[in-house]
Every structure is written in structure tokens, then in C-alpha cells.
Amino acid sequence: MRIDIFTLFPGMFAPMSESIMKRACEKGLAEINIHNIRDYAKDPHLADDILYGGGAGMVLKPEPVMNALRAQGYQKGDTVIITSPAGRPFRQEDAAALSRERRIFMIAGHYEGLDQRVAELTGAAEYSIGDYVLTGGELPAMVMTDSIVRLLDGVLGDAASLEQESFNEGLLEYPQYTRPKEYEGMSVPEVLLCGDHKVIEEWRRKESLKRTWERRPDLLAKIPLSPEDKAELKGLEAVYHDKGNFYIALVHYPVLDPKGHTIATSVTNLDIHDIARLARTYGAKGYYIIQPGEEQKELVAHLIHYWTGGHGAKMNPDRKEALDHVAVVDSLEDACRKIEEREGAKPIMVGTSAKNRAGIIGYEELSLKMERDDHSYLLVFGTGHGLTDALLDTMDYILKPIEGRGEYNHLSVRSAVSIVVDRLIRE
Numbered sequence: 001m002r003i004d005i006f007t008l009f010p011g012m013f014a015p016m017s018e019s020i021m022k023r024a025c026e027k028g029l030a031e032i033n034i035h036n037i038r039d040y041a042k043d044p045h046l047a048d049d050i051l052y053g054g055g056a057g058m059v060l061k062p063e064p065v066m067n068a069l070r071a072q073g074y075q076k077g078d079t080v081i082i083t084s085p086a087g088r089p090f091r092q093e094d095a096a097a098l099s100r101e102r103r104i105f106m107i108a109g110h111y112e113g114l115d116q117r118v119a120e121l122t123g124a125a126e127y128s129i130g131d132y133v134l135t136g137g138e139l140p141a142m143v144m145t146d147s148i149v150r151l152l153d154g155v156l157g158d159a160a161s162l163e164q165e166s167f168n169e170g171l172l173e174y175p176q177y178t179r180p181k182e183y184e185g186m187s188v189p190e191v192l193l194c195g196d197h198k199v200i201e202e203w204r205r206k207e208s209l210k211r212t213w214e215r216r217p218d219l220l221a222k223i224p225l226s227p228e229d230k231a232e233l234k235g236l237e238a239v240y241h242d243k244g245n246f247y248i249a250l251v252h253y254p255v256l257d258p259k260g261h262t263i264a265t266s267v268t269n270l271d272i273h274d275i276a277r278l279a280r281t282y283g284a285k286g287y288y289i290i291q292p293g294e295e296q297k298e299l300v301a302h303l304i305h306y307w308t309g310g311h312g313a314k315m316n317p318d319r320k321e322a323l324d325h326v327a328v329v330d331s332l333e334d335a336c337r338k339i340e341e342r343e344g345a346k347p348i349m350v351g352t353s354a355k356n357r358a359g360i361i362g363y364e365e366l367s368l369k370m371e372r373d374d375h376s377y378l379l380v381f382g383t384g385h386g387l388t389d390a391l392l393d394t395m396d397y398i399l400k401p402i403e404g405r406g407e408y409n410h411l412s413v414r415s416a417v418s419i420v421v422d423r424l425i426r427e
């Protein structure tokens with residue numbers, strides 16, 4: 001196989017002359033050539049230009065790129081790849097398909113990208129290696145080249161290793177261990193020392209399933225699963241989903257007024273009832289109302305007593321069940337102490353806000369943490385115009401704000417709690 005890579009920065013490809021890529025080339029199994037696009041421009045300093053229509057950054061011009069391709073023997077119909085953040089995700093199946101090609105022309109995009117006419121003239125496939133931003137397409141070009149070349153016959157010494165590694169069956173690879181047997185108090189799993197290959201393979205399959213379920217659950221929908229696999233996954237789900245490891249806190253002080261002043265807000269009957277019912281429905285272990293005002297606390301206590309011990313409890317047992325999990329405390333610290341007494345450790349606090357802040361966490365990421373983590377989580381919501389900055393600064397995480405379709409963003413706290421909890425607590 002021959003791969004020709006076209007770039008503005010050929011010096012970045014020095015790692016391609018090491019390790020497996022080096023051996024593949026020395027064996028004559030692969031030929032990797034790096035070409036400087038500037039060498040094919042009328043002026044080496046004018047390989048890129050400004051965008052038509054305006055905008056920041058520069059775009060690679062079509063002439064030097066096409067000149068470079070043609071100088072290396074490109075003909076219409078040849079396989080051309082462009083690295084681009086706008087490309088489709090590069091997958092293992094793409095690497096496998098490309099490893100069967102005789103020759104590949106690969107263009108490393110840079111700056112704001114490549115003039116679209118190059119892709120249209122060559123019929124190029126555009127690939128991205130992930131949902132993040134890099135300074136250029138050189139690193140993706142190296143990643144894809146490595147992924148392709150290592151699949152060529154004879155490149156890897158152990159064919160069995162190639163067959164068993166991650167993604168070949170659609171699952172992530174199981175944990176690996178080598179000597180010594182004991183290291184810093186940690187031992188190799190005994191099953192790997194038993195000598196029974198069938199038992200070892202069963203353990204590895206289960207570990208692959210577990211690792212994939214924990215880290216890449218999206219892959220499980222794409223592969224055939226045996227009845228044994230499905231039973232194993234069902235067991236994992238039962239272990240994690242039965243933990244019910246979260247609490248809800250509704251803060252009435254300290255919160256903000258419309259002018260940004262710190263105030264205390266009054267409790268509302270709807271907030272008490274509706275959030276209690278939500279908490280019970282989604283399996284929260286408790287719902288704490290943070291209210292230091294004595295009269296306000298008495299009001300909450302009276303309402304709760306009516307529905308949990310008075311006439312309301314007999315009239316509506318379902319409401320009683322929900323309100324049995326409600327407690328009013330003076331401060332967020334008091335709520336954390338009560339949770340620590342119950343759980344044996346302080347909860348991880350997750351703050352919410354209608355405004356974007358630095359270091360926010362997304363719903364999917366936090367949901368996975370909550371499912372997999374042994375710690376309890378306390379979801380903290382603010383009344384009024386939200387939690388104060390001082391209180392938000394004490395949080396372990398700040399959740400991404402809820403965003404609607406327009407500029408209007410004034411949900412009731414009951415609605416916000418419902419949306420957040422529904423997004424986080426997956427079925």
C-alpha cells in the first residue's frame with residue numbers, strides 16, 4: 001500500500017518513522033510519503049487565502065493542493081481523504097475498508113479548512129477523529145494512517161492479537177495484566193491464573209461487556225448479543241440503577257433577586273408538593289427544602305404533617321408517600337450533614353443556574369457519573385433568580401443550563417427540576 005499525505009507542515013510527521021509504521025515500511029508492506037503543499041504553490045507563502053464572504057481565518061487554496069495531487073500521479077477515481085472537523089466520524093470499519101486500497105491520497109486540512117472545490121473535484125471522503133478542535137489535520141492524518149497500516153497483512157506480528165483487540169467484535173477490550181502477580185497491594189485476578197481457558201474467556205467476555213456498558217454504551221446497540229450477554233448486561237443495570245444515589249435540594253436562602261441582591265424567598269405549596277412527587281417518582285432518596293426562616297419552617301412543617309399524619313394522609317396515600325421524603329433544614333450545609341450521616345460520606349454537590357459559567361458539565365457526562373459512582377449526589381436548585389455566585393462556587397459541578405428555542409429563559413423552578421432530573425435519571 002502507498003499513502004501520500006499532503007500538508008503545510010511536513011515536519012509534524014516525524015513520528016511516522018518510528019515503531020510499527022517504521023517496520024511496515026522497512027518490510028515493504030507500506031510506503032508513506034509526505035508532501036509539502038507549499039512546494040506546489042506559485043508563491044510558497046500564498047498556499048492559503050482569505051474567505052469569500054468574510055470571516056476569520058484562512059483557507060487552503062485549491063490550485064496548490066490539486067497541483068500536488070496531480071504531481072504525485074492522482075487520477076480521477078483514486079481514493080482521496082480529507083481530514084476535517086466537519087467530516088463524518090472515522091471508525092474501525094473505515095480503517096478496515098481503506099486497508100484494502102492499493103493507494104490513498106490524504107490531505108491534512110489546516111487553518112479554517114480547504115477550498116470546497118478540492119473535495120468536489122476529487123470526490124474525497126472527509127473524516128473527523130472526534131468532537132474536539134485541533135490546530136490542524138496533521139494529527140488526524142497520522143491517527144488514520146496508523147489505524148489503516150496496522151491492519152495490513154504481516155504488519156502486526158500476532159494475528160490473534162489483531163483479531164481480539166477493541167472494536168473487532170464491537171466491544172471494548174477487557175483489562176490486561178502481566179507480571180508481577182502482586183504490585184503495591186494489588187493482585188492479578190485469580191481467574192487469569194486458573195489455567196482453564198474456557199473460564200478465562202468467559203471472564204474476558206464479561207469484562208468487555210462491562211467496560212463497554214460503562215464507557216461506550218452506544219456500541220452495544222450495534223452488535224449481536226447472545227442470551228448470556230443480555231443477562232450479564234441486565235445484571236449490571238440492576239446493580240447500578242438500584243443505588244438511587246441522589247438527593248434534591250431547593251434553596252430559599254441565599255438566592256438572588258432581579259437586581260442581583262442576596263435575599264430569602266418564601267416557600268410555595270406547589271414547589272413542596274410537585275418536587276416531592278417528582279423526587280419519589282424518579283427514586284431520589286430525599287428532598288431538602290433550605291429555609292432558615294422560623295415562620296416559613298413552621299409553615300412547611302404544618303403542610304407536611306397534614307399530608308403525612310393528618311386527614312390528607314388518609315385521603316391521598318400517594319401524596320403521603322411522596323411527602324414522607326421531604327425535610328426542611330436551615331442551610332445547605334445541614335442538608336449535606338444529614339446525607340453524610342445516612343450515606344457515610346459527603347454528597348457530591350451539583351449546582352444549577354440559568355447562566356453559562358466556566359467549567360460546566362453536560363447532562364450525559366453527569367448522568368454516567370451518577371450511574372457508576374458509589375457516592376451520593378445532591379442536585380441543588382435555587383428559587384428567586386437563582387443561586388448566589390458564592391454558593392455556586394462551593395459546588396463540585398455546575399450543570400449546563402437548560403436552553404429553549406429562543407432568548408426567553410424563565411422557567412419555574414418546578415419545571416427546571418423536572419427537566420433536569422428527567423435528563424439525568426435514565427431508564
